[in-house]
Amino acid sequence: MNEITSKDSFVLGQKYAYATASLLVGVAAYIQLLGIERAILAILFACLALRSAPAPRLEVRRLWAQAGRALGLVMLIVVPVLVIVKFDALRELIAALEKLQ
Numbered sequence: 572m573n574e575i576t577s578k579d580s581f582v583l584g585q586k587y588a589y590a591t592a593s594l595l596v597g598v599a600a601y602i603q604l605l606g607i608e609r610a611i612l613a614i615l616f617a618c619l620a621l622r623s624a625p626a627p628r629l630e631v632r633r634l635w636a637q638a639g640r641a642l643g644l645v646m647l648i649v650v651p652v653l654v655i656v657k658f659d660a661l662r663e664l665i666a667a668l669e670k671l672q
Contacts, residue, residue, distance in 0.1 A: 579627050589620030590632035593639030601642070607650055613643030 593616035596609050617640030620629055629636065654661065 582625050583627050586620045586629040587632050589616045590629060590636035593617035593620055594635040597639035597642030601646065607647060610643040610646035613639045
């Protein structure tokens with residue numbers, strides 16, 4: 572009953588890859604301040620890795636997928652808040668950059 576088939580191994584390998592990609596993309600989201608697209612990818616890969624169907628369920632790198640999802644969610648919250656809070660400073664910076672042209 573606890574036997575792992577080749578299909579199960581393939582699916583589990585995909586989930587390991589999704590968990591790893593989720594963690595790496597979640598960390599990469601912090602390299603560029605407005606990297607919201609990478610944060611969304613991190614959340615997407617985490618969801619793919621953590622879903623229970625198709626079997627088997629991810630066990631070994633489950634924490635990686637959860638960490639990638641958490642990093643992505645933090646990024647999706649922090650960047651818009653910073654843009655809203657520092658909107659006047661950003662507007663001044665854009666105006667100064669336009670004067671340089």
